[in-house]
Amino acid sequence: MSNPNFSRRGAILAVAAMLSTTSTLAFAATGSDAKPNLLSVTKDPGCGCCGAWADLAIEAGFEVEITEASDYVGMKRDAAVPENLWSCHTTRIGGYIVEGHVPFAAITQLLDQRPDISGIAVPGMPAGSPGMGGGVEATAEVIAWGGIAGDGRAFPLDG
DSSP, X not given: OOOHHHHHHHHHHHHHHHHHHHHHHHHHHHSTTXXXXXXXXXXXXXXXXXXXXXXHHHHTTOXXXXXXXXXXXXXXXXXXXXXXXXXXXXXXXXXEEEEESOOHHHHHHHHHHOOSOSEEEEOSOOTTSBTTTBOTTOOOOEXXXXXXXXXXXXXXXXX
């Protein structure tokens, strides 16, 4: 004798298991590991130097996704960037925050070393940094903060 409730219950459980697996696979494909070179840049709509930095990032081999936000202070606070390190745009990559016109070699080193820090920054908008007149190979003083860097230390971290 067959039990229609059992068959319905079995079908529902099978569909639920299938949806769970599909959702997990979809999440894994869109997680931060899916695009390890994706720079998610948040910038003010009127800022041209942020766009110049993003163009250089593409030239340096990164993928770039730009979001525009008019709330400058909110953008910095959402990313927990210390106020003394603020610059014009805030970027997320690989679980880190990259604030301002950070050289691309520093971002690559950050991702290679994966130190226990919150992020790296080039405070202000220094002339000659990437996007501020400097090209892909331009350098600037980079500061790390959070974790083992505390309130701020030169990056790369020394011991």
